[in-house]
Amino acid sequence: MIPILESAEVKDAEREGKPLVALESTIITHGMPYPQNVETARQVESDIRAADAVPATMAVLNGTLHVGLEDAALDALGRAKNVAKLSRADFAACMATGGTGATTVAATMIAARLAGIEVFATGGIGGVHKGAEVSFDISADLHELAQTRVTVVAAGAKAILDLNKTFEVLETLGVPVIAYGQDVLPAFWSSTSELPAPLRMDHAADIAKAHHLRAEMGIAGGQIVCNPIPHDAEIPSGDLAPVIAKAIAEAEAADIKAKDVTPFLLGRIFELTNGKSLVANIALVRNNARLAASIAKELRELSV
Template identity: 55%
Template sequence: MTALLLELSPEVDAALKAGTAIVALESTIITHGMPYPANLETAKAVEGEIRAKGATPATIAVIEGRIKVGLTGEELDILAQAKDVVKASSRDLAVAMVKKQWAGTTVSCTMRIAELAGIRVFATGGVGGVHRGAEETFDISADLTELGRTEVAVVCAGVKSLLDIPKTLEVLETQRVPVVAYGTDHFPAFFARESGMMADHRLDAAADIAAMIKAHAEIKAGTGILVANPVPEADALSPTEIDGIIDAAVAEAAEKGIGRKALTPFLLSAINQASEGRSLKANIALVLNNARLAADIAVALAA
């Protein structure tokens, strides 16, 4: 199946055959999450952090309809600057393949491909969740459904506070997804270290998280695991400040009728502008921080 569906880079192929540590990486953070050239610089820095920890990075994307697991430097360059790249969730993957599109893969899509490839640890910025007003719009990210059925551990900085975090955590509980906070009792909120919600579980060592991933697989739980890693304190925004900025951005999006796939990229851009670039700085810092933790977990798991 892997040989027919996926194109593995030589580096990823060798790591899979050797059973060494690999960390999957999504590509919508490159195509839709950050402006150029910050997106390209961040993508290369993230891969560098993972290699420095002794693991192999596997950035995942769809290129001309081919599912690529591990990108070349040239492919990263093109992806970072391309204007006609689609944003592919799990449901969009087959269409992107048939239409031979370039696509950035979301959390749900990256999880699906990582599981097909046999990669068990995935680092991202933040996962999608239940949008504000979902009781009327039913706008709930496919990331949560994927976490409920795909056995990949996702290391993230929690959930963006532009979402409804309490409802997101309720859906994760319904989906039977363990939520583990790394080194804290609080569930983080992406730009901020605390969301006001307590985490269900706390683990303080990458080796303990790796042991949990192994045990979770052995009991055939059949779900992913969400590992919430707070943004570094030096780069965090205060909850009060970021919540005010987000409220204004959400109101602007509603006024302009922006929703569905276009909503999150619009909000991130508006938040970055209103925070005078500090939200982008925090975003880059937390992605690098998640990559380092994911690599430590993957190394421990491989051992």
């Protein structure tokens, strides 16, 4: 038996047939300081509820996968130190040893599949890091998208990555990359990039139909919906480029590797932008949550 505990709200949603949206927990433990992390998590959950869906924040607490966090558990996770950052490789090991861990994109997709949730909202997916031809640092998120049937709503891939290589890998793996409402892919903190969108969809209903049809056709894997950050919250890519380059150079000089790279880079970019990157991050996560709720509602209609 897989140790899974659903929150009271998630149980009620399942009983009443309400649409559910999965949320990750690394944004709480590794993405923001306390108490802003908990405040943001609660705001994102509130955005989903306001859009007539139900949030299910995923985390492993003392060896049990929690599908939806009660208020006390969310606050405790936000204060916790040395929380494991879980991906596909160490998810089961953490549970087997009674550990506590926050779920990345890949782990949240697995958790969502286990809970029967088809839509997941996050900030940005992981991907191919700059210099991967030497380091081979490529996120497990990409392969998870190729094999786990969950629609992931994000503001594209994180801008600290090699975006060209990231989307080339997704193409090779057969993952649908859908830009929402525009013909180019967003670049996380920036609403646009120079990369043309492989697919464009302008309506949540179409995204839901594509997800549903892939399942009907027996096609494995999920799809990534690249939802641009609202224009009034974005940071122009030209302003970010030198900041990202400086942060990457510092990470290399400090020999920071593997799972520690992304938290370090996001932290340095926060410092170098005087907090603007965090303000943008909160805006894009909330924007993604609202779109994910709309997609989840459309999927619920298709399954009735």
